[in-house]
Amino acid sequence: MPDLHCRLMECFAAVFPGLGEAEIPRASFTSVAKWDSLATITLIGVLEEEFGVSVPPDDLELLVSFELILDYLRSKTSAA
Amino acid sequence: MKLIEALKILREALPPDAEPLTVFLACGFMPGHLETFLAAHLRRLCPSKAVTMETGLYGDLAGSLGRLTTSSAQAAAIVIEWPDLDPRLGLRSLGGWRPEQLPDILATAQARLRQYLDGLAAAAGRMPVALLLPSLPLPPFAHTSGSQMSPVAAGVQQAVATAAAEAAQMDNVRLANPQRLDARSPLGGRLDAKSELMSGFPYAPAHADAVAELLVSLLQPPAPKKGLITDLDDTLWRGILGEVGVDGVSWDLDHHSQMHGLYQQLLHSLAEAGVLIAVASRNDLALTQDAFARPDRVLPADRVFPMEVHWGRKSESVARILDAWNIAADSVVFVDDSPMELAEVGAAYPDITCLPFPTRDDQAAYALLEQLRDLFGKERVSDEDGIRLGSLRSASHLREHTTAGTDPDRFLADAQATLALDFSKAPDPRAFELINKTNQFNLNGRRLGEAEWQARLAAPDTFLLVAAYEDKFGPLGKIAAILGRAEASGPVVDTWVMSCRAFGRRIEHRCLEHLFAKLDAETIHLDFAPTERNRPLQEFLASFLGAVPEGGFALSHAQFAAKCPPLFHDVKEPSVA
Structure with a gap:
């Protein structure tokens, strides 16, 4: 699903403006200094708006890297 | 978003x-x-x-x-x-x-x-x-x-x-x-x-x-519009005056034309809050005056100035109205039921906000009332708002005299003008408003935020002159403000604004003269910058310097006195308690 990948890249670029295009696919909670709890809330808000999904609080701990979020969105959007 | x-x-x-x-x-x-x-x-x-x-x-x-x-x-x-x-x-x-x-x-x-x-x-x-x-x-x-x-x-x-x-x-x-x-x-x-x-x-x-x-x-509210030019037939009232006569036009529930009455009511409210209301209509003037004389009219005729009623083009009427008001087209809203008239005025004045009056659609007409309130909404109604129309009539009177060949000195000497010059630095919302909305007589176009304004007034080296004017034609209210600071090299004026309603009365000369005297200064530095719209101020400065300066400059008292025309105002200073 290349479209999903591109759209998620755009979301990351908006929330983490310091990340370069090559860095975004490797971004994770531990590798990006500005990825703190406030950034997580902003990122989740953007994802919910952009992809029309609702992320339950219990799922937050799973969403700690670009790859994991991409997998999560694939599962959510294919389930829908 | x-x-x-x-x-x-x-x-x-x-x-x-x-x-x-x-x-x-x-x-x-x-x-x-x-x-x-x-x-x-x-x-x-x-x-x-x-x-x-x-x-x-x-x-x-x-x-x-x-x-x-x-x-x-x-x-x-x-x-x-x-x-x-x-x-x-x-x-x-x-x-x-x-x-x-x-x-x-x-x-x-x-x-x-x-x-x-x-x-x-x-x-x-x-x-x-x-x-x-x-x-x-x-x-x-x-x-x-x-x-x-x-x-x-x-x-x-x-x-x-x-x-x-x-x-x-x-x-x-x-x-x-x-x-x-x-x-x-x-x-x-x-x-x-x-x-x-x-x-x-x-x-x-x-x-x-x-x-x-x-x-x-x-x-960050948008600057409120200052004037509204309205059509008459199927706009201020329902019906074509020339066809149905004075008693045939309507603005009430009985004739299903209540929206026109509400429109008149809104215009009356705007006029009382200082908005300028004018009429531009292709119509018969005598009939129009009779219609405005009807006892049930909601917008009184004396709240409308000028009344451009003739068979010429609307854009010509708008030109004369803008001249009488002395305000820029981008501060004006034009309302007409005719798409053709709206297009003609819009083409001549692209900066005017042209709005159609939806004569047969009450819901859309109601939305227009809301839109007009938004365009003209202001936070406070000041004393100056209440006298704006009178002072414009007086300015028009003055222009008629000066363009008709009357000796300007004699006219101004007979005007019985009083200028109240307040140097007290008392916080004055009207002065703040003038600084932030005046374009034509404006030293450099600079605006002040509320916090900066408060800080400037609190600074010990700041001086502020606020001028209020009145003559036998009526009061203009507070129409000018000069803000500056005392520096070691002499006083510096960095803000000077005057309402366009006050042009032609030599108020700017008297203010400057007063400033020289109060500050006991040989020279005053004027922090001037040309803008697209401050031509009246540029011409004022050129009258002393022989040419429009390129930027800030020092004006000596000798330069000022050599070119200052005769002044006839009775100057008053408020007594300090």
Whole structure:
């Protein structure tokens, strides 16, 4: 699903403006200094708006890297 | 605006000369997306400003209001929600909703509102404040079903309404209109319970966006339009005057033309608040005057100036009206039912806001009334607003005399003019308004923010001259302000504005003469800069220098005295208590 990948890249670029295009696919909670709890809330808000999904609080701990979020969105959007 | 759009706006590069704009967001919840949306809407409205947001601490609205009194922010947005009145009115508290607790919830809410109002008044003394009172639905805390208002919920709502009435009257406080928010953000979609519980931010993104947009419209309101030019037939009234006669046109319920009556009523209200109203109509003048003489008319004829009624082109009428008003086209709204007339005026004056009057569509006509109120809305009605029309008639009278070959010296000598020159530095909202809306006689086009204005007045080296004018044709009110500072090399004037209504009376000469005398100065430095619109001031300066200066310069008293024409005003200075 290349479209999903591109759209998620755009979301990351908006929330983490310091990340370069090559860095975004490797971004994770531990590798990006500005990825703190406030950034997580902003990122989740953007994802919910952009992809029309609702992320339950219990799922937050799973969403700690670009790859994991991409997998999560694939599962959510294919389930829908 | 979506959240990702807001984030993108905030990533856009700033112009290198961007001026800082710091806004304090005071709220008891986590500022979250509201802070993002506020900053984005401010950036979109003020692209040349480097917007910075300051926020307070979670759960401490009272503390944030206290910090506003020492903050260097230029403006504040204060957002109060139910948990700020009592935490039990929020989702993050388990303090109890038992029936016996409800009176205490009400008492706590009343006490907190009192505390916030005091903080609000103190903050508004330093900066403009946009205030939003609780916008979320009340939680199901009372014993009644959701369909029935409980006494305690009614009491809490009453306390908020009382606070709103008090806040709306405070200087520098702009209270958000809940009706406007209701239209943008349906009540049922405002709360994001998951976000509130997870992060302490209670707004759904769409509501946060609507709140931010509303608050920014209060913090950075567009300049209100100054004049409205209206058509008559099928606009000010229903019917074609030339066909149905004076008694055939209507504006009432009986003739299904009430919207025209409401339009007249709005125009009358605007006129009383200082908006200039003129008529541009292809019609018979005598018939028109008879129609305005009907006892049931809602807009009196004496509130209309000028009345351009003839068979010529509308754009020619508009030209004469703009000349009589002496204001720019971009400050004017033109209303007509005819698309052709709107197009003709719009082509001649692209800056005029041309609006169609939807004669046969009451709903659309009602929307027009709302739109006009938005375009002309102003925070306060001043004394000057009440005398603007009279002073324009007087200015027109003056122009007629001077262009008819009357000796200007003799005319001015006979005018019995009195000029009140106040050098006291008393805070004067009218002077602040003049500085921020005058274009033509403006030393350099520079505007002042509220915080800068207050700081300038408090500075010991600042001087301020405010001039009010009156002659036998009537008062003009306060029409000029000069703001400057004393420097070691001599006085420097960095702001000088005069209303265009005051042109042609040599008020600017008298002000300058007074300034030389009061400051005991041999020279005064004028921080002049040419702008696209300050030609009248450029011509005034050129009358002393022989040419328009390129920038700031020092004017000596000798240069001034050599070229100053005779002055006939009776100068008065207010006595200092």
